Each structure stands twice: as structure tokens, then as C-alpha cells.
Amino acid sequence: MLERISDQHDHGKTAGEAMTEPAKAGAGTAPVALDAPKSTDDTTNRKNMALLIQLRWTAVIGQIVTIAFVDQWLGIALPILPMAGVIAALVALNLLSLVWVRYRAEINNRELLLALMLDVAALTCQLYLSGGATNPFTSLYLLQVTLGAVLLDARSTWSLVGLACLSFAGLTVAYRPLGLPQYGFSDPFSLHVAGMFIGFALNAVLLVVFVTRINHNLRKRDANLAALRQHAAEQDHIVRMGLLASGAAHELGTPLASLSVILGDWRRMPALTSNPELSDDLFEMETSLQRCKSIVTGILVSAGEARGEESSPTTVTAFLAALVQEWRTTRPSATLYFRNEFGTDLPVVSEVALKQAIFNVLDNSAEVSRDWIELAAERADDRLMLSVTDRGPGFAPEMLAQLGKPYQSSKGRPGSGLGLFLVVNVVRKLGGVVTARNNAEGGATISLELPLATLAIGGSLDG
Numbered sequence: 044m045l046e047r048i049s050d051q052h053d054h055g056k057t058a059g060e061a062m063t064e065p066a067k068a069g070a071g072t073a074p075v076a077l078d079a080p081k082s083t084d085d086t087t088n089r090k091n092m093a094l095l096i097q098l099r100w101t102a103v104i105g106q107i108v109t110i111a112f113v114d115q116w117l118g119i120a121l122p123i124l125p126m127a128g129v130i131a132a133l134v135a136l137n138l139l140s141l142v143w144v145r146y147r148a149e150i151n152n153r154e155l156l157l158a159l160m161l162d163v164a165a166l167t168c169q170l171y172l173s174g175g176a177t178n179p180f181t182s183l184y185l186l187q188v189t190l191g192a193v194l195l196d197a198r199s200t201w202s203l204v205g206l207a208c209l210s211f212a213g214l215t216v217a218y219r220p221l222g223l224p225q226y227g228f229s230d231p232f233s234l235h236v237a238g239m240f241i242g243f244a245l246n247a248v249l250l251v252v253f254v255t256r257i258n259h260n261l262r263k264r265d266a267n268l269a270a271l272r273q274h275a276a277e278q279d280h281i282v283r284m285g286l287l288a289s290g291a292a293h294e295l296g297t298p299l300a301s302l303s304v305i306l307g308d309w310r311r312m313p314a315l316t317s318n319p320e321l322s323d324d325l326f327e328m329e330t331s332l333q334r335c336k337s338i339v340t341g342i343l344v345s346a347g348e349a350r351g352e353e354s355s356p357t358t359v360t361a362f363l364a365a366l367v368q369e370w371r372t373t374r375p376s377a378t379l380y381f382r383n384e385f386g387t388d389l390p391v392v393s394e395v396a397l398k399q400a401i402f403n404v405l406d407n408s409a410e411v412s413r414d415w416i417e418l419a420a421e422r423a424d425d426r427l428m429l430s431v432t433d434r435g436p437g438f439a440p441e442m443l444a445q446l447g448k449p450y451q452s453s454k455g456r457p458g459s460g461l462g463l464f465l466v467v468n469v470v471r472k473l474g475g476v477v478t479a480r481n482n483a484e485g486g487a488t489i490s491l492e493l494p495l496a497t498l499a500i501g502g503s504l505d506g
Contacts, residue, residue, distance in 0.1 A: 087264040088150040091194055092140070094256055095158050098190075098249065099137050102162070105245070106130055106169060109180075113173075119221055122172050129168045136161060156191070156199040160206055163187050167210040175218020176211060179239040184211060186246050193257050295339050302332055334373050357393045359385055359427065359498075363420050366398050370405055377409040382419040385427070391498040400469040404431045404489050407463075411435030412486065426475075427498065429491040437481040446479055466491075473497045 110126055113119050140158070144150065163184065170178050184207045191203040306329055315321050357365075360383060367381045401418070408416045412433035421428040446463070466489075467477045475493035482488055 087260050088152075088155060089144060090260045091257055092144050092150055092155060092158065094253055094260075095155070095162070095190070096137055096140050096144070098253055099133055099140075099162060101249070102165075103130055103133050103137070106133075121221075122219065126169060126172050129165055129172075133165050136165075152196055152199055155194050156203065159187050159191050159195070159203055163203070163206055163210060167214065170214055171218050173219070174221040175214035177218075177221070178214075180242045181211060181214070182239070182242040182246050186249055189250055190253065190257070193254055193261075295335070299332065299336055299339065303336075306332060330373075355393045356390065358388045358390055359420070359495075360388045362391060362393050362398075363418075366401060367418060370402060374406070374409060377413045378415055379405065379409075380415070380417045382417060385420045385422045389495060389499060391495070394473065394498060396469045397473060397493070397498075400466045401429065401431070401491070403463075403466050404491075408433040408435070408489075422495075423492075425495050427493045427495050429493070430488050431490075432482070432486060432488045434486040437485065437487040438479060443479060443481075446477070463489075 106126070107130060110121060110123070114121050114123065147154075166183055166187070170176075170181060188200075188204055188207050191200045195203065306325065309315050309325060310329075315325065363381070363383060363385075367379060371377075371379055405416060405418065408431055412435040415434050417430075417432045419428075419430045419432070421430075446467070463477070463479075470477050470491050470493065473493055474497045475491060478490045478492070480488055480490075
């Protein structure tokens with residue numbers, strides 16, 4: 044059926060109204076598309092801020108362990124109270140950060156820069172109290188700078204680099220010297236090298252752990268942005284199609300009126316009406332013409348009315364029964380079987396766009412399986428499950444891989460392959476999904492899964 048979704052004239056109502064619905068909703072949906080990248084960036088920044096908070100907890104634990112090791116095991120005298128004060132300040136900062144992130148409306152580049160600068164300041168205070176630039180743990184400045192290069196824009200990154208360099212330079216002239224004991228350290232340089240190794244290993248491990256997680260967040264953000272750009276392009280495509288449909292509807296009015304006059308004249312010709320076979324053909328032509336007129340009228344009305352004005356209260360069973368009856372009446376040459384296993388009926392709003400989407404799928408199933416088509420309705424928890432099954436040739440593998448993409452059709456006609464694209468977009472706007480598969484016994488099935496909350500009256504499943 045994917046390759047069967049086409050540009051037939053008898054699908055005009057489905058395509059036209061489905062196209063004009065997004066066109067009308069364009070004013071409402073465009074701001075969402077524009078604001079979405081900003082929301083995506085904020086989500087990513089929140090995740091990255093959470094990683095910085097985790098890194099700060101790691102720093103707190105690491106400093107406590109290091110201070111205890113140096114003071115108790117190595118016997119190097121350290122100003123315990125001032126250094127404990129810095130650690131307490133880091134703990135308080137982290138607790139405040141947790142509350143701040145939770146209630147902050149938006150986290151941007153400025154907040155990330157401030158967090159990294161505070162970490163640089165805390166590291167500088169600890170280094171000042173423990174030997175200044177002679178402390179081998181000065182290499183931890185590179186951790187903050189690297190994180191800044193990954194998280195921040197260029198200007199903020201250079202600001203962080205400047206702060207780290209100034210802090211390091213300041214520690215070369217202003218610091219509290221370490222008082223090494225007179226015993227146990229025959230080679231202080233070896234002790235310094237050992238400290239440098241520990242600092243290097245710690246730096247490397249933290250960089251791998253946190254930069255990897257930050258890159259994961261950034262890749263996820265980029266994937267979301269790519270999906271949003273694709274969605275925006277599809278919406279723009281639908282809007283343009285809706286404008287074209289409205290213009291085509293205006294142009295079709297005159298030739299349809301001429302055909303109506305001609306058929307009326309033929310109806311009054313005894314030579315035609317006396318022949319039962321020709322009379323049946325005339326009747327079918329008039330039925331098709333009236334349908335074309337209603338399609339054109341529907342397009343023009345839809346282009347000028349809000350969708351909510353076209354909706355009306357009904358129930359799931361009544362909505363589907365009316366849909367099936369209308370489709371059977373306007374497509375008498377096709378055989379449609381309806382299987383309703385929805386269960387307890389539910390009050391809903393009659394969705395014109397959804398009806399047209401189902402019509403589109405049914406119409407295209409009828410192209411390859413006119414003698415047998417089945418529409419099944421089921422309920423799975425709070426979702427309406429609709430499936431259209433036929434006994435046609437099924438989908439080509441490459442068509443299944445491009446489900447919902449425009450102009451994916453094997454018919455080779457200009458403009459074909461838009462039907463399922465429109466169906467997918469209508470269902471997606473209602474919060475649902477469309478899937479397609481080939482059946483083992485032959486034929487294919489297109490399934491529409493819709494949340495009942497979007498169809499229920501008042502948005503409640505309680506009726």
C-alpha cells in the first residue's frame with residue numbers, strides 16, 4: 044500500500060482537507076517549531092549542569108580523602124580548618140545548585156560558565172592553602188578548561204581560560220608554603236613527581252568519564268534538532284500543498300459545473316436513458332461528479348474554517364460506523380468489511396482530519412484489493428487501534444524503510460506518494476503513530492494507533 048498511496052482525483056477530499064488542516068494550524072504550530080531548539084538546548088544544559096554537580100561531589104570526596112591522606116599518612120601539616128571551610132562551601136554550593144536547577148526556568152551558557160568559574164575559584168583556594176603552584180594538583184585546572192571547551196561557547200571558554208591562567212599565575216607568588224617534615228622524605232622531588240602522577244591519572248579518568256557523558260548529551264541534542272528540522276520541513280511542505288489544493292479547488296469549479304450541465308442534458312436524451320447499461324453508467328458518472336463537487340467544496344470550506352468548528356460530539360462506534368457507511372456508499376465497487384472490537388463505547392469528538400486519513404488508507408487498499416478490505420477497531424488500554432488490511436501484493440522493502448516520507452511511490456507519476464505522508468502527519472498531530480507491515484499470508488496492513496485522550500470529549504477518558 045505504501046507504493047499505492049497516490050494522487051488519485053477520487054482521493055481529493057482526503058488529500059485536500061488533510062493538507063489544509065495543517066495549513067490552517069500553521070499559525071499555531073510554527074511557534075512550537077521555532078521554540079523547540081531552545082527547549083532542546085535547555086534540556087541539554089540541565090543534563091550538563093547535573094554532570095557538573097556530580098563532578099563537584101567527586102571533588103569534595105577527593106579533597107577529603109587527599110587531605111586526610113597527606114595529613115595523617117604523609118605527616119605533612121595542612122591548614123585543616125580553612126581547607127574544610129572550602130569543602131563546606133562546595134557542599135553548600137552543590138545543595139543550592141540542586142534546588143536552583145530544579146526551579147530555574149532556563150539554564151543557558153552563562154549559568155554553566157558561572158558554575159565552572161566557581162569550581163576554578165574553589166580549586167584555587169585549596170591550592171593556595173597547600174603550596175600554591177608547587178602543588179602537583181595544579182593540573183586539575185586543565186579539567187575545568189577542557190569541560191569549558193566542550194560545554195561553552197568560544198567567548199565563555201576563553202574567559203574561563205583567562206581565569207585559570209590568572210589563578211595559576213597568582214599561585215606562583217601568593218600561597219601558603221607546605222611544611223614538609225624533616226624525616227621520611229629524602230627526595231622531595233620524587234614526592235612531587237608521585238603527586239603529579241596521581242593528579243595526571245585523576246585528570247585523565249575524570250575527563251574520560253565526564254566528557255564522554257557530556258558528548259552523549261550533545262549528540263542526543265543534535266539528533267533531536269535534526270528531527271525537529273525534518274518535522275519543520277514536512278510542515279512547510281504540507282502548508283504549501285494546502286495552498287496548492289485550495290487553488291486547484293477554485294480552478295476545478297468551472298469544469299465540474301460544465302460536466303454537470305452536460306450530464307443533465309444526457310439524462311434528458313431518450314436514446315441514452317432507454318438503454319439500461321448506459322443509464323447505469325450515467326448514474327455512476329453523476330454520483331462521481333457529485334462526490335467531486337463535495338470534495339472541492341470541502342477543500343474550500345476547510346481552507347477558511349478552524350478545524351474545531353468542523354468537529355462534533357459522537358462516540359467511537361458511531362464515528363467508525365458513519366465513516367464505514369460513507370466510504371461504502373461513495374465506493375460501491377469495493378468490498379469493505381468492518382470488525383469492531385473496541386468494547387465499551389466512549390464519547391469522543393468527530394475528527395474530520397482523522398476520517399479523511401482513514402479514507403485515504405482505505406482508498407489505496409481498494410486500488411489493489413477491491414474485492415476484500417478489512418477495517419478493524421480495537422482498544423488497547425487508553426489507545427484506539429485501527430488497522431486496514433488488504434490482499435494486495437504488499438509493500439516493497441524500500442517503501443517500508445521510507446514510511447511516511449513524501450513522494451515515496453512505485454507508480455512513477457508526478458506528485459504520487461503523498462497519501463501516506465499526509466496520513467502520518469495527521470495521526471502524528473493527534474499524538475499517534477502509523478505503522479505498516481506485510482502479512483505472512485499475503486497482503487499488507489497499515490495500523491493507526493491513537494491516544495483516546497486526544498479524541499475524548501474534554502480530553503478525558505471518563506466521558
